[in-house]
Amino acid sequence: MHARSNSTPRWFFGWLVFATIAWPALAQDDACLACHGDRSLQSASGRSMFVDPARHASSVHGALGCTSCHMTIRDFPHPKRIPRVDCSTCHAEASADVPHSAHGVLGAAACLSCHGPPHEIGRAAETSPQSCATCHADAVQQYQSSIHAQFLAAGDAQSPTCQTCHGPSHRILPARDPASPVARRNLPDTCGACHANPNFLAQHPIPFARPIESYRLSVHGRAVAAGNEQAPSCSDCHSSHAILPARDPRSTINHWNVPQTCGVCHTEIANTYKESIHGQAVARGVRGAPVCTDCHGEHTILAPAEPESLVNPARVSRATCGRCHADERLAERYNLPLDKVPAFEDSYHGLALRAGSQTVANCASCHGVHNILPSSDPRSTVHPSNLASTCGKCHPGAGTRFALGPVHVRPASATEHPVVAFIRVTYWILIPLVVGFMLVHNLLDFLAKLIRGRFLPRTGETLPRMNLHFRIAHWLTAVSFPVLVVTGFALKFPEQWWARPLLRWESEFALRGTLHRIAGVVLLVSFFYHIAHLVFSRRDRIILRFLRPGLEDLRDLWGVIRYNLGRTPERPRFGKFSYAEKIEYWAFVWGTVVMAVSGLLLWFNNFTLRYFPKWVSDAATAIHYYEAILATLAILIWHFYMTIFDPDVYPMDMAWLTGRTAAEHIRHTRRFEYIVALEQQAKPEPVEKSAAEPADTTPPKAAEAPTAEAPAAEDNPQGS
Template identity: 35%
Template sequence: MKFFRYFILSIVPLFFLTATYTNTRGQDFNCLDCHENLIQKSVHNEIIECGDCHTDITDEEHIENGGQKVNCGICHTENADLQKTDIHHRLKVGNRAPDCKTCHGTHEIKSPSESTNIVKDYCSKCHTNIVYTNPFHSKAVSKNICAECHNIEEHQTPLNQSVHSKLNCADCHNHIANNLSTHPEGNGLKQAADCYLCHSKIAAEHRESIHGISLREGINEAAQCWDCHGSHDILQVQNEKNKVFPSNLAATCGRCHDDPNFVQKFSMSIKSPGHSYSLSVHGKLVEAGKLDAATCVTCHGVHDIKNRIMPGSRISSFNVPNTCIHCHKEVTEEYKKSIHWIQAKKGVKEAPVCNDCHSEHDIVAINTIQKKEEIRKIQEETCFKCHQDPIIAIRYGLIGNEARNYQDSYHGLAVMRGDTDAALCIDCHGVHKILPKNYPESTVYKSNIITTCQKCHLDATELFAKSYSHISQTASAKNIEDFVKSLYFWLIIIVIGGMVLHNALIFIYEIRKKRKKGKNEITIPRFTKNEVVQHITLLTSFITLAITGFALKYPVSWWAEGLQIFGMSETVRQNIHRIAAIVMIVLSFYHVLYLIVTRRGRDVLLNLIPKLDDARQAVDNILYYLRINKSKPEFDKYDYTEKAEYWALVWGTVVMGITGFILWFPTIVGEWAPVWLIKVSEIVHFYEAILATLAILVWHWFFVIFHPREYPMSFVWIDGKMSLDSYRHHHERHFKKIILQWYKMKSGNMQRKDLKYSTELFLSTFEKHGLNPDEVIQTELNKDPKLRVWLEQEIEGTKSELN
């Protein structure tokens, strides 16, 4: 078959040569009479005559009329047919597609086999840089072949609307077209499409970008042409549906740079830059239709994108001002006169450039209604960050407390309170052209400082201007300032300390007075000695846990630092905290046994069980203090406040014990536990500690210390005793139960051994202190007619039930 093809290809040219030769010999003149032998150095020399190509010229009339265009296809039929559908003719604009002589020349035609650089010899007239992949005049792979595996219609529709509508599959997928035998298994991602064939100059830029370098290193996730521009649906850049149109760029770049998996895999330093940009002033301007506002490519480049450390990077610290100057020329030129840029040019990496103050992707507008507020945020997040950094201060021999002194001044304090008239850093030092005070152009130079102050203080004088400096003006002034500070420090210690001692004397005196007064009153047991010891142990362990726990969470607080001064290092704090925790846990187990084993404990537990009546009493009590109810509810042995506090203590102890144990021994948490267990335990432990501490301060201490009836404090926690009057005032219902049982015993309806524990405890306590229980109770009945009437009604009711 091949032999037959080559035979036909050889015979056809000879046939045409014979025909034209006969015609040439029919010319009645010699071309060389007027023309030189132009084809002497051509591959056609000695093979054809002039008339073989110029078949229309038969006489000398062509001198005036000219000749027709030569048809190379007379001999080169196959190439002529291929030329009609090659890439040049499909992409031609008007009639500018190259013809035979555009590439091969006219008379001095050289054989392609003699060329040592085909691209240079034949393509360099039009293409300064091109990749040569296929033989010239080669036949393209038919779409029908591609259609055997691919849905051509699916790709053809977007392709027809794209800038590549006149291209065939093989024009872009050139490598695949020439390696169909290994497609698709033998072709990698890099061979998917050959954009470099046409866009070679852009390809060269892309090859040296961070994307191109990453692709050469085998990182296939790096952006290729189609990742940004699309594949079959590439539109004109000016088309607003184009993926690289200004309003679409953030989303296009964000497909990779906002992808959490991509960011994590390649340890990208900035998270979600595309999303941040869309919220920035630049992003909002583009969204509003201002397409000349900065986009990703404005700062990073188009195809030559480089990271910060690559040579020629537009976003390196020393090139950022040159990038920003394209849009912000005036302010950048001002910045380049500042001390910040002077130091940056010297290689001081801490010297701020544009993005150190304004950030990169989430730049906010500062010319809005909230201008002062935005500037204040920049001031706190940028100016203070550097000018309060002790490392920078030590490294460059700075004082380091200027920003703190500003914050302590009226200006700083007023700004923090939201005053929009108070001076910010830029009001005195300038915005971009910031210079030290020893520079004559500086706004705080000695001859300029008064003018600077007078922007706000019209009557400002030289003394006034010097007084509001961040540092002391002279050594003597600093000595006076330090002396006054020390004087007032000790004055505060002495005066306030004296007041504390004075009031402590009064407080102790009142406590002793109340304690002495209570000894003359009839008292009843509220706590047993055992319960007093339990309460004091609980109190001590709880306060210790609170102090040592919050000292860890707030190590720089004044009281935590004070504890460190007195020797509470982290090791000491840790051990004290754990010992206190063990004490509380042991006490909790003992308390449970106490409630179960002892008669007193069972009585306490029984009376502490919440009942529905507690909720009603809580409502009635609130209504009473709101002056809606006229009578205060009568409470049993434990009211709703005491029950709520007790069970809250039980809950808090269990929660703190479990979470504390997990935090103490975190390695015991095995695979059986959810991944959030340790972290959630830490959160619960902290917030439960806050809840418990505040509950003690706000709830418990109010009823035992700050309540007007108890102030300066209740002594029950010390001796377990409570005056009969106080008990009746708050636990009248329980007292009535005791009287009723006492009456039943006196009337012979109940034996003393059958009395409830609380009633027996009351009676035995009276007897133990030399009091007759009958006389005490009778005295209470005589003093209180309402109590007496209640008892009589209960007696009558009991008799009615018996009858």
């Protein structure tokens, strides 16, 4: 009861205050409406002075009385001319902002220009964009057709309106103002408020991942951020108000409209593109024909010099051109040949590109960039009449003969490349036969020695085998050959782990190719040094007589095979050189000549292209590759077994380093050579002289019978 008696005066006092203030205002509003409620009431200038009480009540100011805005009116009737309403009385912050905004030029009329009739002012969310249409009718009309307006009409409260992009209503600035949210430099941030917002992207079906982030990394985004006013921002491609999805035919980024959109800035390029085979196909409505964004990307457009660019010289052939021209569905639909991209990738140009070269020719180097035309068109850079000029950009002085044959042809094509196809088939037969023979031969010899378990004694005694000149030639070969193998196969298999360190600097410096050519020169120096040695040294030249193949070598080979299979208890006796050494020596001579000729044709390609048809270069490429495989396998299987893995010489025959080999090895494999070596060792001999003696001192092989001092049971069929 006590609490109730205390609350009564407070309640009564509050009601009394309201009645004292509000009731007179309401009563005064009725007095105002006595005149202004008349629809026919007009000012002296003819302007209607009617106030619809219902509309006013539903407006944002509906709870305010007349004198809340018309504060100077105190008596009735009021003066005919009354002061203009000052909105800043309540809206001080907004009134202070407007004069500095784009709408400040409207002066005192700024408020009503946007907010509408003074007695029917609605909420901003309810009046935009209709209220903006009073002045910006075209922009609003474009907006109403946009994807943003469509989502807004569908009830998506997150869809942007005018203020979302242009900023707070009273602080809207002209687009040319650097502080404006729609200034070119600020558009990525403005659009990114939604399009870079993970929550927004999770709720809306936008088909592109991280478009704003991608744009910022692009050549356009970086240029805009640097202050380039000519660089395109979001609105230049997507438009400002009529933003539509790419699937809409009216969209500026629709597939068919992309060339026109990009052509606004890149006019000359767009005109060139429209004349190309791609542009003509787009004009005919060919959906699979590429437009600008198919090659350059959409938001992540990078400069061609950037390694990640889709049109970077090292990537364009595979990442861009090859994406369509190696696509089976497109090839079937448009009758495109599928072998061009694989053929290019197998060529020197393609392999060098895969290795990271920035200077070797790619698709665009020959076919052009935006001016691509079919080879049958006389304007095409790959028309037969223009090939000399096109290829001459990289190969000065290249003639027309090399253009007589097909270009993008795989070696397996017997119809278009009969010579290369023949070479390929020949090596495919030769390599398995030769390598298979080597493997079987060495495996039999190795197993036979393991099974017998009787190995040569290691006495430590050595005899001369290779003089200095032979060793120098061998050293040069031993250094150059592995370099040639690694650097050569690194071109063919650039993605392999062992090739990547070598190709790391390929984009800046052709290290692989430089090392390969240096090693090739060293190998030729070794080869010609050996020839000169034999020419000028009569004593050493005699080895050619011992290395001459004969029927006895076939008999020795057959005898060794029978011995290793356990069909005979005695192994054949050899002369100064066994059949295995003769095979390797002449294979090395043959291989060096073949690799040198084919390599020089490829090295001096300008000469080759000038005087020979293209198939000569292709044939040289095929021979160089397959001969390299054969030579590498021969060294690994044949030579390494003879000098390293043969149980009789393991862990290594040191003749190539010291010039001397194990005496027991010579005695058990070459009885007469052993006697000659002992005699040579007994008398001094100049270091440059060979240990070989004239052939007429060699007794017949039949006389080389085993003796007690020289048992033949465990002879080596290959020697050193």
